[in-house]
Amino acid sequence: MSCQSHWHTALGRTLGIILLILGTVGAGMSAAADASGWKIPPDPEIINFKRADATVVTQTLVAPPFLPKHEQVANGPPRLVKIRMDIVEREVEIAPGVFVWQMAFNNSVPGPVPVVHQYDWVELTLHNGASSRASFTINDGSGPNIMLHNVDFHASSGALGGGELTKVMPGQEVVLTWRAMKAGLFVYHCAPGGVMVPYHVVTGGNGALLVLPRKGLRDGYGNPIRYDRAFYFGEQDYYVPKNPDGTWKRSINYADQMGDMLKVMDGLIPTHVVFNGKTGALTTDIRLEAKVGETVLLLHSQANYPSWPHLIGGHGDWVWPYGKFNNQPDEGLESWAVVPGGTAAAVHTFHQPGLYVYLNHNLIMAFIKDAKAYIHVEGDWNNELMEQTSPPRVVE
Ligand SMILES: [Cu+2]
Numbered sequence: 001m002s003c004q005s006h007w008h009t010a011l012g013r014t015l016g017i018i019l020l021i022l023g024t025v026g027a028g029m030s031a032a033a034d035a036s037g038w039k040i041p042p043d044p045e046i047i048n049f050k051r052a053d054a055t056v057v058t059q060t061l062v063a064p065p066f067l068p069k070h071e072q073v074a075n076g077p078p079r080l081v082k083i084r085m086d087i088v089e090r091e092v093e094i095a096p097g098v099f100v101w102q103m104a105f106n107n108s109v110p111g112p113v114p115v116v117h118q119y120d121w122v123e124l125t126l127h128n129g130a131s132s133r134a135s136f137t138i139n140d141g142s143g144p145n146i147m148l149h150n151v152d153f154h155a156s157s158g159a160l161g162g163g164e165l166t167k168v169m170p171g172q173e174v175v176l177t178w179r180a181m182k183a184g185l186f187v188y189h190c191a192p193g194g195v196m197v198p199y200h201v202v203t204g205g206n207g208a209l210l211v212l213p214r215k216g217l218r219d220g221y222g223n224p225i226r227y228d229r230a231f232y233f234g235e236q237d238y239y240v241p242k243n244p245d246g247t248w249k250r251s252i253n254y255a256d257q258m259g260d261m262l263k264v265m266d267g268l269i270p271t272h273v274v275f276n277g278k279t280g281a282l283t284t285d286i287r288l289e290a291k292v293g294e295t296v297l298l299l300h301s302q303a304n305y306p307s308w309p310h311l312i313g314g315h316g317d318w319v320w321p322y323g324k325f326n327n328q329p330d331e332g333l334e335s336w337a338v339v340p341g342g343t344a345a346a347v348h349t350f351h352q353p354g355l356y357v358y359l360n361h362n363l364i365m366a367f368i369k370d371a372k373a374y375i376h377v378e379g380d381w382n383n384e385l386m387e388q389t390s391p392p393r394v395v396e
Contacts, residue, residue: 273369
C-alpha cells in the first residue's frame with residue numbers, strides 16, 4: 001500500500017465518522033420535521049376548532065361514478081356537513097340473466113361518495129327503509145327491507161368506525177356525527193357483525209368517502225393540483241350461486257339468497273367483478289367524457305378484494321399510495337394497487353383524444369369479468385407524441 005493511498009483511507013474513515021455523526025444528528029432533527037419539506041404540519045387552530053362553532057351545510061349526494069358539487073380548497077374553518085343515506089335491499093340484473101339481491105346505500109352500488117375536507121365533521125342520517133320507497137323508483141317489485149344494517153366509515157375513529165352506533169332495523173333511522181381527521185379516499189361499508197359483514201359487502205353494501213386536504217391536492221413537488229373532473233370507480237366482486245342445471249340461481253329476497261351465496265363466497269373466487277355495480281355500467285350505460293388538456297381525478301375503491309388499476313393509453317401522473325393525500329404522491333406510474341378495504345387515487349392529464357380504458361390490469365378481471373370503464377376524450381391529436389409513421393403493409 002502506498003503512503004498516498006493510506007492517507008486517503010484514513011481521510012475516508014475520518015469523513016465517514018463525521019458523516020455518521022451528522023447523519024445521527026440529522027435523524028434526530030427529522031423526527032419533528034419532514035426531511036423532504038413536502039409535508040405541511042397541521043394547523044393547531046384548525047385541529048382545536050370546536051364542532052359547536054362549525055357552520056352547518058347540507059350536501060346532496062349523487063350516484064357514482066360522479067361526485068357531489070364541492071370545493072377543492074376549503075374556504076374558512078371546518079364545517080359540519082350533513083348527509084343522508086337510505087339503505088335499500090333490491091334485486092338487480094348485474095349481467096344478462098344474472099340477478100343479485102343487493103344492499104344498496106342510497107339505492108346505488110357502490111354507494112355515493114360524500115366529499116368533505118380534513119377536520120370537517122360528517123353528520124350522517126342513516127335510514128333503513130321498512131316501507132317507504134317514495135324517493136326511489138324500483139322496478140323489481142321488491143318488498144320492504146328485511147335485515148339490520150349499519151355503516152363502518154374507515155375515515156372515522158372509534159366504535160368500529162361508527163358501526164356500533166349506526167345499527168338500524170328496518171323502519172329505523174339513526175344520526176352519527178364524526179370528525180374526518182385523516183385526508184384521503186376511504187372505504188365505508190355495512191358491517192352488521194359476523195358472516196353478515198362479508199355478505200352485506202359483496203352484495204353491494206359499500207362505497208367511499210372523499211376527505212380532501214384543506215388546501216387541496218399537491219403534486220410531488222408541492223405544487224397545487226386542481227382537477228377538471230373526478231370519476232369514482234367502485235369495484236364490486238359478486239359470488240352468484242348456480243342451479244343444479246348450471247343456470248344462475250335467483251332468490252326471492254335478500255335473506256333467501258344468503259345461504260347459497262355464502263357457499264360460493266367460501267371458495268373465494270368471484271363469479272363477477274364489475275365497476276359501478278353491474279356489467280357494462282361504465283362502458284355502455286354511462287359515457288365518461290373528458291377533453292385533451294383536462295386533468296381528471298381517478299378514484300378507486302374495493303371493499304373486499306385486491307385490484308390493480310391501469311389507464312390504457314395514459315398514466316397515473318401522480319398516484320397517492322392507498323389513496324391518502326397527506327403522503328407525497330408517486331410520479332408516472334403505469335399500474336398501481338388497491339388493497340381490500342382500501343382505495344387508490346390518481347390524476348392524469350389527457351394529452352391525446354380517443355378512447356382510454358381504465359381497468360383492473362388483472363386482465364381476466366377486466367375482460368372475462370367486467371372490471372373496466374371507458375373514458376372518451378375529445379381534442380386534437382399530437383403527432384409529436386404518437387404517429388403511425390408507416391401504415392401496415394404487406395411484406396411477405
Ligand atoms: Cu347491511
